[in-house]
Each structure stands twice: as structure tokens, then as C-alpha cells.
Amino acid sequence: MKYYTLILTLLITLSSSADQEGKISNCSNGNCFSATLTGNLTEEEFRVFLASIGTAKVTQGATQITKIINDMTASVDRVCSKFVKDNEFQKWGEFVSQEFDRGNYRALYAGTPDLHRLCPDFKKMTDDQKDSVFILTTTLHAYFESSCNPNASYRGAPNGVARGLFQQHQGKEHLYSRGCKAGDSRNPEGSIRCTLSMLDDIAAKGKNIFTHDSHWAVHRPQDRNIKAGFRNNAAISTMLALCKIPSCGAEPTECTQFIKETRDNAIALSQGGQRRSGRVANR
Numbered sequence: 001m002k003y004y005t006l007i008l009t010l011l012i013t014l015s016s017s018a019d020q021e022g023k024i025s026n027c028s029n030g031n032c033f034s035a036t037l038t039g040n041l042t043e044e045e046f047r048v049f050l051a052s053i054g055t056a057k058v059t060q061g062a063t064q065i066t067k068i069i070n071d072m073t074a075s076v077d078r079v080c081s082k083f084v085k086d087n088e089f090q091k092w093g094e095f096v097s098q099e100f101d102r103g104n105y106r107a108l109y110a111g112t113p114d115l116h117r118l119c120p121d122f123k124k125m126t127d128d129q130k131d132s133v134f135i136l137t138t139t140l141h142a143y144f145e146s147s148c149n150p151n152a153s154y155r156g157a158p159n160g161v162a163r164g165l166f167q168q169h170q171g172k173e174h175l176y177s178r179g180c181k182a183g184d185s186r187n188p189e190g191s192i193r194c195t196l197s198m199l200d201d202i203a204a205k206g207k208n209i210f211t212h213d214s215h216w217a218v219h220r221p222q223d224r225n226i227k228a229g230f231r232n233n234a235a236i237s238t239m240l241a242l243c244k245i246p247s248c249g250a251e252p253t254e255c256t257q258f259i260k261e262t263r264d265n266a267i268a269l270s271q272g273g274q275r276r277s278g279r280v281a282n283r
Helices: 002-015 043-052 060-070 091-101 113-118 127-146 188-204 234-243 252-281
Strands: 023-028 031-036 153-157 160-163
Touching (some): 091 127, 091 188, 113 234, 234 252
Antiparallel strands (some): 023 031
């Protein structure tokens, strides 16, 4: 509480020369509001304001996903600590949040059909809580793709060298989405920006993130690869993690049932595609 008192005192002092004395302006995800310093701000409103000016990183959302990541048996908390650590969004996690604050990826920020099923209270969430959903998704995505190593590269990719946090094809990133630039895979921020843009394209079409034909194998529920330390593949593990975010308000049994249905549907669709491909090849 002393921390908030100190910051609030500083804000009052700095605002004394403002045009509108006694007002502070807070913009979060493009939505601005003014709050009277002499009035009563809720703790959540004050946290959002502090986060928006880069003063505070400790938020409810960060605290919730830190626990989820720390509870995983694998080394996610250690190797992906630049996304979130010790109840704080770190450099890469903050970058995800800031991208949304700039008003980018509006379709994605509204949520996809599967996110709404995994996180029933998504539409009622605060910006901080929504950020935590995407930061957790992005963290696990990067973990399963590259162990959160921005310098990871794979030369056996079908279209050249796959590089960076999300293993995008080096030099061809601009072909993925209008929000991607050639060379994005060479730095964490570019990789994150490009990935969010690709996900935004998916959301704009009203499609799910976790599908049998996802660009990323780690988002395919039917994928047979299981990383050491996990009981399920990347897509299932990520969906289960999202269900555990307290502010999502997911009922465990319903969430598990939806994930099972998603996996079974993906298996059926992928097998159907394989059979069709086989028939074409045999003609």
C-alpha cells in the first residue's frame, strides 16, 4: 500500500500544473477515461492506470498466469521468464500488452470462438485480464516452438530456415500477414508482432486458433508430438492452461469436454483430408 501511496502522491504533485487540476487521464487499449484524484478509484482501476504509464507491472493477470506457469512440471517458468516472472509481465509480455494498447489486432482482442469457450468470462474481463490470456497463449506458443529462444533456427523446414521464437520462415515473414515484415523472425519484438498479426487475421475470419489445419503444428489439437514434461501435445496443454485462469470463470468439466470435442473434431478432419489426398494421388 505504501507503494501506491508514493506513486499517487507523485501523480498529484505532477498534476498540479495540469490544465485540468485534480484530473488524471488513463488510456487503456485505446479507451480513455479521466478520474478525479480526490475521488475513489478501485484498486483495479488504479492498477490499470499504473500499468498504462509503465509504472507498475504487478497485476492480477500477471499473478494468475505466473502461478499457472510455475505449476507446470517443465521448465517454462525458467526459459520463458522474459514473458512473465514473479507475478510481473516482463519485457516480452509487456510488449504484447503494449501492442494491444496501441489499438492493434482488434479482431483478436475481441476473442475467437474457441477462446470464448475456454474463457467464458472473456467479454467481461478487464484489459489486464485479457492481456494475461494472450500473454499466456504467446508464452506457451513460444515455449513449444523454440523453448522461448529468440535465436533458435531449424534448417529442415519445408520453406527454408525457420527462425526465432515462433519459428517463422526467415526472409519470408512478410508473406504471412500484412502486419509482418521480412526479417521479423530475427528479433523477439518482430516475431511477436508478426504472430499477433497472423492470429488477428484468423480472428477476423471468425475462425478458431486451435484447429486441425493451423499454420503452427503446436496449435493443432491432433498433433502427436508431446514435449518432455507434458502429458498432452502443445495445443491441448495450452487450452488446459487457459481454462485455469481464474478470471476466465471456466468450469473444469465443461472446459475439459470442449477440449476433447475440439481434439476429436481435429482428428476426424485431418484423417478425412489424408484420405482425400490419397485418392487424388492414386488417380
